[in-house]
Amino acid sequence: MIDIKITITDRQGVKHQVDAPTDMNMNVMELVRSYELAPEGTIGICGGMAMCASCQCYVFSNHELPEMSYDEDLMLSEAFNVKGNSRLSCQIFIKEELDGLEIELAPEV
DSSP states (O other): OOEEEEEEEOTTSOEEEEEEESSSOOBHHHHHHHTTOSOTTSSOTTSSSSSSOTTEEEEOSOOOOOOOOHHHHHHHHHOSSOOTTEEEGGGOBOOGGGTTEEEEEOOOO
């Protein structure tokens, strides 16, 4: 397993290119938290269970992501600031195929 690069634009508009391990079964929300790219308590409030949308992000790269689960789709249908490229970052698991992924954190509600 290798580390991949993911570009994350934080809520202040600052881009961060971070290393993401592919051998730890991490998701993108956990990556954001580990690099402290969002203030404590503002992302991943539900612990990554697709129940709060605090980790909503916009995907800008053309990577093929796993199909959205029913729970993720339902949560996004109730969230604010949803766009056509919205996903819950807790549902995007870091894999080698996602090298170069580009996301932006949705505004905090």
